[in-house]
Amino acid sequence: MKFRKATESDIDNIMGIIRQAQEYFKSQGIDQWQNNYPNYETIRDDVRNDNGYVLLKDKIIVGSVAAILGEEKTYKDIYDGKWISNNEYLTIHRLAVDSDYKGLGLSSIILNNIEDICLNNRIFSIRIDTHEQNIPMQRFLEKNGFEYCGIIYLENKDKRIAFEKIIG
Numbered sequence: 001m002k003f004r005k006a007t008e009s010d011i012d013n014i015m016g017i018i019r020q021a022q023e024y025f026k027s028q029g030i031d032q033w034q035n036n037y038p039n040y041e042t043i044r045d046d047v048r049n050d051n052g053y054v055l056l057k058d059k060i061i062v063g064s065v066a067a068i069l070g071e072e073k074t075y076k077d078i079y080d081g082k083w084i085s086n087n088e089y090l091t092i093h094r095l096a097v098d099s100d101y102k103g104l105g106l107s108s109i110i111l112n113n114i115e116d117i118c119l120n121n122r123i124f125s126i127r128i129d130t131h132e133q134n135i136p137m138q139r140f141l142e143k144n145g146f147e148y149c150g151i152i153y154l155e156n157k158d159k160r161i162a163f164e165k166i167i168g
Contacts, residue, residue, distance in 0.1 A: 003113040006052035013061040020099045032131035062101045066093040081150025089125035124168040129160035
């Protein structure tokens with residue numbers, strides 16, 4: 001397995017994985033990643049801003065994620081709870097794994113690599129949000145040491161549940 005920064009030539013492959021996730025959510029009645037989000041421009045911006053990463057197995061992209069250092073503006077206000085820390089943090093967005101490779105622990109491998117990025121940058125907190133109906137992601141987060149913190153609202157006012165993990 002190799003984890004590396006995504007390049008513009010990876011975008012079509014990443015979008016293939018994103019489309020699989022969008023179809024999965026739709027089939028499960030989960031209103032997450034619908035309405036043309038994330039789209040090509042979103043992923044391109046991740047790459048251009050040095051926030052996009054891919055996981056490769058035998059030179060094939062099997063997973064992707066955006067890992068963003070710095071403040072996430074939608075995390076400024078949290079309701080019905082509070083963040084664990086007030087320290088600098090990394091935000092995870094758009095974590096997705098190719099459906100042909102689900103169940104192999106690839107999301108955990110991606111998370112381990114993100115934790116390494118944090119530690120290398122002396123950041124000891126990771127935050128993430130997900131749709132309240134995305135139970136598989138919530139289970140994954142709890143299994144990997146994230147704690148439920150409360151409710152946040154995206155820029156479009158969609159409700160998300162927020163988690164944080166302290167590392168180090």
